[in-house]
Amino acid sequence: MSIADNIRNLKKETEQIGVTLLAVSKTKPITDIQEAYDAGQRLFGENIIQELVEKQPQLPADIEWHIIGHLQTNKVKYIAPFISMIQSVDSIKLIQEINKHAARANRVIDCLLQVYIADEETKFGLGFDEAIEMLRSEEFAALKNIRIRGLMGIATNTDNEKQIKEEYYELKTFFDGIKTSFFRKDDTFDTVSMGMSSDYKLAIEQGSNMVRLGSTIFGNRAKKAV
Numbered sequence: 001m002s003i004a005d006n007i008r009n010l011k012k013e014t015e016q017i018g019v020t021l022l023a024v025s026k027t028k029p030i031t032d033i034q035e036a037y038d039a040g041q042r043l044f045g046e047n048i049i050q051e052l053v054e055k056q057p058q059l060p061a062d063i064e065w066h067i068i069g070h071l072q073t074n075k076v077k078y079i080a081p082f083i084s085m086i087q088s089v090d091s092i093k094l095i096q097e098i099n100k101h102a103a104r105a106n107r108v109i110d111c112l113l114q115v116y117i118a119d120e121e122t123k124f125g126l127g128f129d130e131a132i133e134m135l136r137s138e139e140f141a142a143l144k145n146i147r148i149r150g151l152m153g154i155a156t157n158t159d160n161e162k163q164i165k166e167e168y169y170e171l172k173t174f175f176d177g178i179k180t181s182f183f184r185k186d187d188t189f190d191t192v193s194m195g196m197s198s199d200y201k202l203a204i205e206q207g208s209n210m211v212r213l214g215s216t217i218f219g220n221r222a223k224k225a226v
């Protein structure tokens with residue numbers, strides 16, 4: 001199946017049930033992204049700033065770019081003028097930096113807090129306690145140029161479906177709690193970003209409303225690029 005076929009099928013599958021499809025185009029060439037675009041896809045995710053900054057000007061301006069990988073504070077300035085959403089906010093320092101550059105660009109940047117749910121040492125993200133602490137802090141309350149739209153999580157890389165389900169269940173439950181405690185009146189706190197190619201169906205069952213799919217759309221990536 002072509003990239004265009006994959007997009008059409010996956011868009012249909014997800015849109016019918018109110019789930020947003022993010023096409024993860026990291027490591028993939030402009031031509032692949034253009035094919036997905038021509039099939040109707042507008043949301044794309046990248047995790048390397050350098051790569052995104054090279055691709056963005058070569059592609060249609062109405063693409064909504066999302067950052068889905070760990071973002072270093074010194075890179076925020078390169079994407080602040082155009083980025084649609086930063087899904088990988090994992091510290092107060094980072095979100096302060098995003099706020100600063102969003103203000104300079106005269107924008108409000110949508111963000112997700114990346115919450116740590118995996119049983120692995122290597123994944124970035126905030127612990128549940130850290131996320132709450134951040135939302136309660138005065139530093140956070142002072143930020144006017146960011147908008148928290150929800151949470152993002154990455155499950156453990158395992159074949160154990162029960163474990164993946166539990167991790168996604170935890171994230172959805174945490175989202176509901178955060179919504180009630182901090183964003184009760186905020187209709188824009190609405191995004192639960194969970195699910196990748198290997199586990200997106202499980203994630204949707206557990207309440208995801210945004211799935212981030214790369215290899216299912218574009219085929220496998222070269223191993224080293226992850």
Ligand SMILES: *Cc1c(COP(=O)(O)O)cnc(C)c1O
Nearest residue numbers: 024068196197198212213214215
């Ligand atoms: C690479 C990546 C994806 C997509 O992975 P696939 O397995 O190719 O669907 C989703 N989310 C994040 C955070 C990623 O880094």
